[in-house]
Amino acid sequence: MDEMKKPRRDFLFVATGAVVAIGAAAITRPLLGHMAPAGDSPLLHGLEVDLSLLKEGEQMTATFMGKPVAIRYRTPAEIKAAQADDTADLPHTETDRSRLRPKPDGKLDHRFLVFYPICTHFGCVVVGEAGDYDGWYCPCHGAHFDTSGRVRKGPAPINMEIPDYEWVSDGVIRLRRLPLLGFS
Template sequence: MAEQAQHSTNRRDFIFVATGAVGAVGAAAVVWPLINQLNPDASTLALASIEFDLSAIPEGQSVTITWRGLPVFVRHRTQAEIDEARAVQIADLKDPQTDEERTKPDHAQWLIMVANCTHLGCVPLGQSGDFDGWFCPCHGSHYDTSGRIRQGPAPTNLVVPPYEFISDTLVQIG
């Protein structure tokens, strides 16, 4: 009789464990689609990053491209613009950032920034303003040759998006 009681206890334990395992798998099968539907769709993921060929931009010129629905300035800076940006006293800036923090070490001639004024989201005009950088005519914000706010109501510098150089002439933004 003791043998039979021991045998039924082991059998009962197995049934409990098996039932719990089947229940856990069933719960995961129900929860997985609910969590997975929170992921972005394929069209959004396609815009997550873009590659752009820099070789067509002559020195001293800039282009505006679109990334994630936002305009992005890509500027091929001259050595004079780089020197001017690096000569600025950091203590004089509203949003202190060095030029080196805003560019990649081996590619200081390339400045890549989201082209939205940090005041109200307008698109600044390039190569204009009091500091020869960008000027937002809507409310009078002036940015220097590194995209740093120097004068006006904008609270912060133009945003530098995440980017990496794939080669000397190809950059991936995002």
């Protein structure tokens, strides 16, 4: 399969603690107001990301605390494939639902996958909508990840990691700061 065959709608957002956005011209302007530090300092309070402008099949990437965090609005087919493969022979066993976080009402929103788009082999940034499982592909040494970000093939030892985040409302997540010495 041609790993790069599909057009991608990935958008890059850079937010190193402040409100900064870079990305596709069509949506850069409206999204400037949709990513903001929670409270006075993202170091202390995290970064809130409004997902309301993200459409089905789109992905955004925020850089927070020096690491990229991807949020993908999965299609029904991607969700179905991820759930169906819960029972597959997975190198790193995790269910799709275990990789999601509940909304304030306690329910999971299976559409949004939030993850570090970093290959767990040697840390390359993965390519979306690619690979044998139509999830992500790492071009460095050929790791394939499914639509839940789970490794399925290649040298990556574990699934792509899920950042520490929470839903603060129906359409907004907060990326929590990394643990820092001296802060609680």
